[in-house]
Amino acid sequence: MANANDRSSNIPDNTPEQHGHAEGQGHDAQGKPPGETPDLRAGVLKYLAGLGGSIILTLASFWAAGTDQVWGPGIPVLLAALAIAQMGVHLVFFLHISSGPENTNNILALAFGVFVVALVVFGSMIIMANLNSHMLPMDKLLQMQR
Template structure:
């Protein structure tokens, strides 16, 4: 029994180190792509998105151990929930930033100052 635990621990350590190495390599590849710009425009965005998807797959496999368990339904449920949460966070953040940008761009600077002074209760 002790021998099995030792083999399992080594296997997990090897899995974590492999995942760490791949994640580090993919992060450096994305950083290099953004800094050196081997491509321009949409091609650069597609390259970075592809690297992000590959890194997501590496992290799901090596750190969250999705795909190793015998219950694929549970893995699909966890992955679906994670995708929904990420979508809500990203879409909500973009929506808020767009709304703020629209409201600030359509308001003259003097009106912005007046609104801030009124909201904060500052009297001159």
């Protein structure tokens, strides 16, 4: 790591001033010019918020899967809701999908992706369940072959 650090100081665009920012980087935003601080601080806080939300939702999922305090048939619905909520948290806090003007295309693409995923998954499940219910039971099939 020390070697790599020495190296980086040879890189032209990594000025000593920028290196100074790095030293103070962390949760306490000390020794940085005021213009730099809010950006980094807001960034760290955003990732921390995402991590916190994600940990809570993950633990809730694992709790919901093993509990008997929730009505049994409701558990899959609860798990699905928790998973979708956690995906939302990841999209907003980690992947930075927002409603900003630069993000319009990303959101449209995401909507189309979700649409295709839903078609593939639920379409397959419905078609296969339907075919399955129209299958002859195996013993009857064997009887017919005699």
